[in-house]
Amino acid sequence: MSRLRNPWGRPRGLVLVTAVYVLWSIVPVAVAILFAFNDGRSRTTWQGFSTRWFTGATGSVFHDAALQSSLKHTLLLGVLCVLVATPLGVALALGLQRWRGAGSGSVNTVMLLPLVTPEIVMGVALLLLFLKIFPGIGLGTTAQVIGQVTFTLSYVVVIVRGRLVSIGRDYEEVAADLGAPPRDQLLRVLLPLLAPAIVASAAVVFAISIDDFVVTQYLSSDASTTTVSMLLYSSARGAPTPALNALATVALVITLATLALAFLVYRRFAGGSDAAVAAALEV
């Protein structure tokens, strides 16, 4: 009723809903992070501050063999996935942008399919692919990288194409007009202009890769190909210690740092508004 009486007033109801939602989504994460610093073995009772689950001599993230291995493997998959998906995605984006004619529309749609396909479906499909059709590759790191690239590629294409559209064709035409052959139009003009989008998409790919559970789990082989997310899942019901919270905290910090870096790079070099940057990183 107050809104009806005073349409210029603050929308109190909406403010309340927003505040409740923000609390609801942040508090559990904050509590989990807090218990990573618990001095005892409990994940529910606070026993004083300590960093033993990060750096302690036994059972900590930096000294437990299983935790260490999972962290290393997670980062390895992330880096490999970035190295494969980014160049491939940039090339695809450039190709799709140029390709006008029969079939380009359907390929565009297909490129977006991995974004909406349930991950479990993709995981099962990829599992069958590596077991039945390419048994030579088998399960393990290679399969995990290929699997992650399969769906992270779409993000690269979407982000880079968005930037391509906003760049337009003028710069390439100017370069050609000034005498640059097609190779130089790409290397001297287009790639430098795309750099922010490329960095941003690489960061997004990295963040998605280290967060991924379903596909990575399906395509893993043994303990050496266990990632952070898999380890957290499997040991959450076993004998959990705050070391798992510490591990999750490390993963979270890496993800946030990567996305923050991408955001800053994109804003610094693309010169767009914050809203445009957020839209570009919208995943």
Next chain:
Amino acid sequence: MQGEVRLEGLTKRFPDEVVAVDGIDLTMPPGEFFTMVGPSGCGKTTTLRMIAGFERPTSGRILLDGLDVAQIPPHKRSVNTVFQSYALFPHLDVARNVEFGLKYKRLTKQERRLRVAEALDLVQLGGYAGRRPSQLSGGQQQRVALARALVLTPRVLLLDEPLGALDARLRKDLQVELKALQAELGITFVFVTHDQEEALTMSDRVAVMSAGRVEQAGTPREVYEEPATVFVADFLGVSNLITAEAEADGEGCALRIGERSLRAARGDTGARGEVKAMIRPERIGVEAQDAPGENRLPGMVERAVYVGTAHELHVRLVGGDLVKATIPNDGSVPAFAQGAPVTLHLPADAVRVLAPRPG
């Protein structure tokens, strides 16, 4: 002298079957300021893009100093373009922008630097070499784009509405500057604009285009004073076009407009039947009601508009046509207010007969 562009039967049909340029023939003489002017969609920009090499002609030839370049890619043509958007490379500073194309010429680093400095001086941006494009004003960006093209000493410089994005005052200044620069360098400029005033004031030669065709090409004086078609008369400046019936009158031509008759000495005086009588507002004399003499038409002032430098009268003729007449503002209060009956004097040598296009 180098820098002649000749277009022969140049045609561009886009995949969606739109004919953007419909078989035009034009000669752009070396060292001249040549302007293509017309409303949006008339094909002027597409023609320019074909000369630059960004669009491939469907048919026809583009002769650059006698050599057909229609199938040569843009990076191998000795023409350069100034874009409407300027498209300065945002990741390079001013000097590197200007230097961009010099990398494809056989020059030493010293020679390149010297040419960049000369080009920046030419456009009066000597002190701006280290700036980023985003730190420059619109007018300065426009000059950098100009320097970046001119540094390559092209035989022909193509300009696609280069002043379109600037405010009116800066536009006027740059019009004068651009014209002076062209005269100094002696490079052929091919200029595209939709602004008829810009076309008339800057050019040595103007091509008025409409619907993918050239309506008329000639000096600014020719196309303004002696428009060949109704479209040209209407597009350039303000024109009065009155429907009339042309009849023989001794050696000349008499135009029957309702009860009255006008003698016309210009245009298609040999035409007979339905034609348009065209006269510029500044050539019409406004006189008191029932003033005697030939070539006079009665009417009534429907609107009197004060435009500062002149008074503009909208006069409804007895036959129903609306005619605009301007009286220079000499400081006196105009004698003809709204509703006043007047007589318009249309001198025979200011009345042009425009026959309808065949077909």
